[in-house]
Amino acid sequence: MxxxxxxxxxxxxxxxxxxxxxxxxxxxxxxxxxxxxxxxxxxxxxxxxxxxxxxxxxxxxxxxxxxxxxxxxxxxxxxxxxxxxxxxxxxxxxxxxxxxxxxxxxxxxxxxxxxxxxxxxxxxxxxxxxxxxxxxxxxxxxxxxxxxxxxxxxxxxxxxxxxxxxxxxxxxxxxxxxxxGAYFKGGASAVTLWVSEDYTRAAPGGTGAAKCGGNYATSLVAQKEAILQGCDQVLFLDAAERRWIEELGGMNIFFVFDDGTISTPPLTGTILPGITRDSILKLATDMGLTAREEPYSIDQCRADAESGRLREAFACGTAAVVAPIAQMKMRGGDFTIGTGGPGQTTLRMLNALTDIQRGKAPDPHGWVERLD
Incomplete structure (x- = not known):
């Protein structure tokens, strides 16, 4: 005892x-x-x-x-x-x-x-x-x-x-x-997202920042729609304007731009404060990257993907750690992000995180608690 x-x-x-x-x-x-x-x-x-x-x-x-x-x-x-x-x-x-x-x-x-x-x-x-x-x-x-x-x-x-x-x-x-086992067999496969315009995950004043089962239950109908559209995951927009990108059904999201900066939607109470998300923000600074938490609209995302300003996007969470995003689909048309495959910054972040988690790299932030 x-x-x-x-x-x-x-x-x-x-x-x-x-x-x-x-x-x-x-x-x-x-x-x-x-x-x-x-x-x-x-x-x-x-x-x-x-x-x-x-x-x-x-x-x-x-x-x-x-x-x-x-x-x-x-x-x-x-x-x-x-x-x-x-x-x-x-x-x-x-x-x-x-x-x-x-x-x-x-x-x-x-x-x-x-x-x-x-x-x-x-x-x-x-x-x-x-x-x-x-x-x-x-x-x-x-x-x-x-x-x-x-x-x-x-x-x-x-x-x-x-x-x-x-x-x-x-x-x-x-x-x-x-x-x-490994979430992705044979490496980090790029996923396709369905942008939900009919369903939302959370609203201001709700339970979006809490990790409760109800948040996941309400995402399932949208996830089912994503599967029917040939996508891997659903991407939710904000409840008020249906304009601002928030998160996936079970993961946070990051964007990588041509100037080397990365960004993620801010924590305003409707997004789960992911621990992997927070780790990536800290690792980005360690790598000399500029990391921002700022609103990003789906229309701007499309425009940046088409112009080439948006080079990469990835989702992150405990299960998959980092999942590259290849494409977004929505009723207004589909668009590809970067090359449609895992980008250099995405893979760099994935390797940096997993190496720390498994004791293959130094742990400058004291994140790893050794048990034996």
Whole structure:
């Protein structure tokens, strides 16, 4: 058992209890699963759970066998959608060790999402320790293949049994893990975007900056439309004018111009503050590039692509890290960005990030937390 003391939110120390696992996956079967895990399909042996109630605060922290939840049909999350989550990875380092990438940023964003959704705020150190505990017990599930990692999914749901529109008095926090391979097979393939003119992802005053399931649920109809149009992803515009580029259904977006500058839409409350996004802004400065956060309209994007001023564009997020953008499609016509393939700055950024994450390059910002 591990004793840790929270930041004072509960007023007491909290002990993680590790339950024995009655049926660990056999090492040979695990090796077979890790040969080609795909993304989000192969899950590890364990999970972490911590409970919250107004009476007890955070309590009952467990590392336990991964198993289905038993829930009452009146659990608040099923009716009023109080739910948040995070996405992060554990990496196998070049020397065989394991590490996390900027986990403190995930902990802070998780707490911010909880605030926006009127949920109990998990102390950041407790969030971090829950991640460390799961990676420690399931580190053998990190693939050794090139591009492989352990995708970590911390999440929290409203678990109080009641029907009524109010913040829940009880919550269940959990962490599960999935062994994943490289997001793109054979290199960073360039993707095509469908510019949604009928649907929006978020509006001012809404939940756009929170990482909650509802934001993703509302994006699915537009994503379905993108697939029907032969595109890989959907690109959302702002809700007020349907003019300003905001983000993809699950990734932020960057633009690279002929003068060597890069830009991304500003965080105004409708865009998720991506940790990969923030890392790219810092790395761009390290590389001597001018990085701007500024509004960029879809009409200007088309004009710049056609004139050659816009040389590259890429999406970014935890899953894919960096995804080159080849083309944008919309009802007014399609246009290609640059050569229609991965550009030099895009690939440079992808390699710089992944090399830091995997311990192949210096870590000047102290982003990597080594676990063993």
């Amino acid at each position: 591990l004793d840790i003391t929270t930041d004072g939110s509960t007023g007491t120390g909290l002990t993680f209890t590790q339950e024995p696992h009655p049926g660990l996956v056999d090492a040979n079967e695990r090796a077979r699963l890790l040969e080609n895990p795909g993304f989000g399909r192969v899950f590890t042996d364990h999970m972490v759970t911590i409970r919250y109630s107004e009476a007890e605060g955070w309590h009952d922290a467990r590392v336990q066998p991964r198993a289905p939840f038993q829930m009452d049909a009146s659990s608040a999350v099923l009716h009023y959608a109080q739910e948040i989550f995070e996405g992060m990875k554990a990496y196998r380092l070049a020397d065989g060790g394991t590490a996390l990438f900027r986990p403190q940023a995930n902990a802070a964003r998780f707490r911010s999402s909880a605030q926006r959704m009127a949920m109990a705020e998990l102390p950041e150190e407790l969030f971090l320790e829950s991640i460390r505990q799961l990676v420690k017990v399931d580190h053998d599930w990190i693939p050794t293949s090139d591009g492989g990692s352990l995708y970590l999914r911390p999440f929290m749901i409203a678990s109080e049994v009641f029907l009524g529109v109010k913040p829940s008095a009880e919550y269940l926090y959990a962490v599960i893990a999935s062994s994943v």
